[in-house]
Amino acid sequence: MKWTRRDMIKGLAGLPIVGGIWWAGASKGLMTNKERSEILEQLNIKPSLSSALPSIGGKPIRVGIVGFGIRGEQLCKSLGFATKEWLQNMEKAVEKNPKHTALKDFQAQDKLNINLVAVCDAFDVRAENVIASFSTKENTVKRYKTHQEMIRSGNVDAIIIATPDHWHAPMAIDALENGVHVYVEKPMTHTIEETYRLREAAEKSSALLMVGHQHRQTLSFKTAQDIVKKGTLGHVSMIQTNTNRNDDNGAWNYSIHEEANEQTIDWDLFLGSAPKVPFNKNHFFRWRKWWAYGSGLSGDLLTHDYDRLNCVMNMGIPDSITASGGIYTHIDGRNVPDVLQVNMEFPNFSTGSSQEKGKEKGMTFIYSATLGNGFSRPTLLMGHDATMELGNKLTIWPDSRSTKYETMLKSNKMRPSNPIFQYDPGANIPDAISSATSQYFADKGLMWTYINGSRVDSTFLHLREWLSGIKNGGELSCGIKEGFEEAISAHMTGLSYKLGRRIDWDSSNQVIKPIEGINFDEVLLSNA
Amino acid sequence: MAKTKKMWGLKDSVALMRIFIGWHFLYEGIIKLYNPDWTSFGYLASAQGPLKSVFTALTSEGVVGWVDGLNMAALIVVGLTLTLGIFEKLGAIVGIGLLALYYLAHPPFPWLMQVNVEGSYWFINKNLIELVACIIIYQLPTGNYFGLRRVFNKNKEEIKIENL
Known part of the structure; x- marks a missing residue:
């Protein structure tokens, strides 16, 4: 055996390369894992699982x-x-x-x-x-x-x-x-x-x-509750949530059935307490466009966003609401607005603070809606320490001036541009084809949720909770308290839009502060 | 007049290419090995083209774990053989197989939507080029010249000589 130096170099040169690559790959992998677990440890967020309901037994x-x-x-x-x-x-x-x-x-x-x-x-x-x-x-x-x-x-x-x-x-x-x-x-x-x-x-x-x-019922919202409760975001001073739709269906111009006529529709039954008007198919199938039967953006779509956030934050009825908007994108005889901006003030609400006591308190909830543009604006919860995007997915970015994450930001373990937490229970599920309106709801977590990796209709879960409650008792997640808060907030918004002024809530007396000479319900129902 | 020895010949170039490709495969394999969360699920689930249904079928529960494991092992095998220069023909074939699958999962055909890819391609992409390079490595093994094979072959040659 005569091995020259040349043989050794040419024969074994691959070994140090392999060693180097192995070391580089392993250390990068381990580093990333370590950094991530350090962040996760600090955040301590536990994606919650759906609570098991007792079965609905007995007679159907x-x-x-x-x-x-x-x-x-x-x-x-x-x-x-x-x-x-x-x-x-x-x-x-x-x-x-x-x-x-x-x-x-x-x-x-x-x-x-x-x-x-x-x-x-x-x-x-x-x-x-x-x-x-x-x-x-x-x-x-x-x-x-x-x-x-x-x-x-x-x-x-x-x-x-x-x-x-x-x-x-x-x-x-x-x-x-x-x-x-x-x-x-x-x-x-x-x-x-x-x-x-x-x-x-x-x-x-x-x-x-x-x-x-x-x-x-959406799983990500239950996780979001945990995130807010643990003070991950710090003091949330602003919430911004939006409606963006740009199609006929989304603007409530539903199709009118060809067999619809005065013989097939009980018009008086439909009208009920609403002002008596002659038979009108448009009103029957597209009732969401008139205050007499519907409540437009404030009752129809704001309520989704308000309750989503009320579910996560439990902030209740706002102290005051101002709203403005108009009929700008669908001038088709409707009298509910199709563009609406709402500011809800919660001056005494806080999600906790990472700064010196007394520095932070109060929050504004901004709802902004248009039926003339479909660009998807995310729902954001903006806190002193972090920002969370809320939907079926959750994403949290640290704030560059956060007090809570200051050390981690300084040592570059966190970067404001990189999410520190992402929760996507549906990541492993390829999405089906969805229509524009259903995608709008799906992105907001209003269509389905994910349980153990499979997609479940959230309406099914909601109905099941109700049915289980009927048979077995137990708390309902959206009972009269939640409904009351949702309804009052929607009505205050409608009033503010129609009156063009601020509407205040008197929380100790649980009433909307009266305005002299104005009957609120008359205003709400009026078609003016 | 004696020919001057070439400083850098075809063999050197192929050996260099072989090491680089081995390097690329090995690093891809190791990164996955040390990341417990890595999975090919997204890549397979978003597959396009004629074999879409095959790739999608691989994402089913119970199967995807095996696919991930095999992929990782195959990447490391190709990486080791090509970098070290031993069993490189086997490595090149496995590499060709892997690259063919990657190419077919997301083929750069103009009528398909390109998802999960970087760069702009029209029929030919980097996977396909690397695949052709693996064919060259298969046809022109260089482990004997620059690689671990040289060390083992040296032994054999010595034995042969002794037997003569």
Whole structure:
């Protein structure tokens, strides 16, 4: 064996290279892990898991659906009842695009122990659709002309109210007074007066009231609560949240059914307490555009964002609200604004402080909405120590002038441009094709949440919580307290927009501070 | 007149290329080895092109863990063989296989949306070029000239000589 020096160099030169690469790769990996665990240790955020609910046993709960429009159909689907038409459409959609998961998600959903036994809708086509789609050999869905008849029939244990806003409270109050459980869509009420009456009815009744803010089931929001509670963000002085839509559907110009006419629609039933006007299909199908039946951006979309934040922060009703806006993008006869800016003041609210005592207190909640632009502006919680983007995903960036993270920022272990925490329970799930409006809701965490890596409809979880509460008792995550706060905040916003002035809340007396010569409910309902 | 010995020949260039490619593979493998959170899930789930369904199938629960492990091991095998210059033909073939999969998972075809890629490409991308380079390494093994193989072969040559 004659090994020259040349042989040794040429033969073994690879070894130190391998050693070097190994060392570089390993140390980088270990460094990153160490830095990350150091940050995570300091933040101490524990992504919370959904609480397990007791099963809904015994005899099936008999449920009636009041209002089978767009939302009513969605709610029934979440209950496990999809119309034949929808199932056919989804099958076609899957044929066209195998990635379309709506049908698969629906089929994978747990079955709830309920019978859908009753329907009430002013439009014959919709009511008949429910009967034809959901009736089985054992159970025929029965149609009732009015909610009173349904509630008093003795055939329903619980009702779901998915009607125009002006019907929410009258139906909910009537049901609660008759011991029938209620799931009511948002906004909970249409006027201030009925908000108090509904609260009284709910408090007196043995039946349960759930307000349909399904995002309270979103897993990321539960984690966000933990983040805020632990003071990760420091003192949050501003929240900014937005609505951006730029399509007909998003601007409430829903399609008008071809079979809609005075024979198929019970117009007087639809109007109820609303001003008597001649039959108008536009009003019937696009009621969200008029104060008489809906509440526009303040009741329809602000409530989502307000309750999302109230769920995370528990800040309650603001001390005052100013709002402004106008009808700028859809001048089509509507009288609710399509552009709206709202400032809610919480001068005494604090999420805790990392600075000297007494320096920080108070928060402004800004809601900004347009129906003429679809650029997705994130929801931001802005604290002295960090900023959090809130949605189905959570992202936290440290603030460059943070007191809490000063040392870590100085030693470059944290950088203001790099998130220090990201929570994305759906990261492992390729997304399906979603429409513009559904993507809008999904991004806000209003459509679905993720449990153990699979996507779950949050409305299903919300309904299940309500049904479980009916059978087993237990706290509801969006009961009368939350509904009351949501409704009052929405009504104060509507008033401020319409009156062009600041509306104040008297928290000790639990009333909106009166303004001389002005009847608030008249203002809210007026079409001016 | 005796030919002057070339200072830098084809063999040197190929050996250098071999080491660089080995280096690249090895580092990619090691980085994944030391990052417990690494997974190929996102890369596979967002796959495009004719084999999309195959790659998507690999993301299913129970499978993706194996895919991650195999990928990491294969990267390190290619990295070690090419950097050290031993069993480099095997390394080159495994490398070709890996690169072909990477290329097919996100092929730079103009009619496909490019996700999870850096740079701008039209049919040819860096994966494909590196794949061709691995073919050259397969055809022109240089471990005997510059690599661990030289050390082992030296032994064999010595034995052969002794036997003669």
